[in-house]
Amino acid sequence: MAFNIPRGTQDILPGESERWQYVENIARETCHAYHYQEIRTPIFEHTELFSRGVGESTDIVQKEMYTFADKKGRSLTLRPEGTASAVRSFVENKLFANPIQPTKLYYIGPMFRYERPQTGRYRQFYQFGIEAIGSSDPAIDAEVIALAMSVYRKAGLKNIKLVINSLGDKTSRAAHREALIRHFEPRIDEFCGDCQKRLQQNPLRILDCKKDRDHELLKSAPSILEYLNEESKAYFSKVQQYLTDIGISFEVDPNLVRGLDYYNHTAFEIMSDAEGFGAITTLAGGGRYDGLTEEIGGPKAPGIGFAMSIERLLAALDAENVKLAIDQGIDCYIVTLGEKAKDFSVSLLYKLREEGLSAEIDYECKKMKGQFKAADRLNAKYIAILGDDELSQNKINVKDAETGEQQEVKLDEFIRYMKAHTER
Incomplete structure (x- = not known):
């Protein structure tokens, strides 16, 4: 169902x-x-x-x-x-x-x-x-x-x-109320059932009626401003x-x-x-x-x-065709190559997020090309590339998605580097 x-x-x-x-x-x-x-x-x-x-x-x-x-x-x-x-x-x-x-x-x-x-x-x-x-x-x-x-x-x-x-x-409304009743009462049968009930309950509401909005008596009704x-x-x-x-x-x-x-x-x-x-x-x-x-x-x-x-x-x-200044991208996408690099990226991702950066990794076992496509679809500002070799050398490559420039960064300085480059 x-x-x-x-x-x-x-x-x-x-x-x-x-x-x-x-x-x-x-x-x-x-x-x-x-x-x-x-x-x-x-x-x-x-x-x-x-x-x-x-x-x-x-x-x-x-x-x-x-x-x-x-x-x-x-x-x-x-x-x-x-x-x-x-x-x-x-x-x-x-x-x-x-x-x-x-x-x-x-x-x-x-x-x-x-x-x-x-x-x-x-x-x-x-x-x-x-x-x-x-x-x-x-x-x-x-x-x-x-x-x-x-x-x-x-x-x-x-x-x-x-x-x-x-x-x-209250005094002004009471005087206006009586004036509205006198105005509408002789022809109230020309109005909808709701307005007929409103005549005694709250005649001011007749002025707000959607069904009878074009009735001539609405246009000539006494104004509240005359009774203030x-x-x-x-x-x-x-x-x-x-x-x-x-x-x-x-x-x-x-x-x-x-x-x-x-x-x-x-x-x-x-x-x-x-x-x-x-x-x-x-x-x-x-x-x-x-x-x-x-x-x-x-x-x-x-x-x-x-x-x-x-x-x-x-x-x-x-x-008015107003486009709101909404940043729908993420700060960093971590692309991994190799099992050790993938395992390490889980804790690295957590540290990025704990520092207030928005970040993602691949959860679908995609190849490197697919991971880059995912980073592009997520509008990642930076792409961090980590392979098993880079992991063994305590480094990570960081690519600026807008300029294409790539920087080699020590792993133990990566979080600090990302914070400095994504300050809002």
Whole structure:
């Protein structure tokens, strides 16, 4: 019986996995510069965490979660996003008690949503995300956005666009909510079943509907910006000022609402403008979620974060024809001739690797010509040639694969020689 990979998942094979590691390293290094520390949360959580934290009215909770009962009948869910888990850990482990706030976290890992697979969208997908929990300063909003933009730029993307909006505070949202209900209610029967449910649950989500996106009422819907109170206006103005001060250009889109219930104040998306990238242009999205810690049983601790898709980042790099500077070769390939030389090469190979050099030998009993071909296929920088005669004379011949130059080196100096010539 042949087994196939489940629909909506992918194997990331050698050759491609190096690209993933490259962009993940960029993300980690950027987080280090911004003083965000890694958090690793469970792949599955209690279902209620997501239903309360993400929101009952969201498509994620209503349609997309992988939920199952364990052997004791408890409802568990594979995590569909990273924020709820990070905030749960922040509360449970009392990170709010640390003297330095905000708590600045990042994560990289798989998420799971049952949705129709398409280009750049999978049922198991990988996200890099950050959370800054414990500050209501608009400067941290600008920092979070700047970090996301920095990752994309360091990876090599040029055709990206930042779109921001304010969802206001609780008072502003309540006023806007009533205005949306008044706007949509007389003709709500013209909308899809999901939107009809959202009218009372969370009418803001109607603006994010994919089925009814061309309906005339969406284009004439009241803007949240018209209902911002003075405090919310001042907050949003500060965020824009900070982004301008650090040289990050942006567009304000009053229809940007994001798909999760916990957002307030700042919301943002980063999109690809690359030609031919596809219909779904969003690379990353995030926003402020003041009140989420209290919703899941913690103290008041305002927060902001974002999540970006690793798959979509790589797809955007492909769309812009960006070649990542990945060194896929090895430092040294040891070619052997003779049984004694082969036996000795095993310990020599080990010593090279222990000194941090990438090295290989032949395991298929190939002749010398075949070993040289293998060294070429592995893109070896140096080829060390060791025969029984050389072994008896305590020497080894080292060939620079790029220049073709060959040097005779004493065996007891070989490791030192290789380290000196392959310093990174």
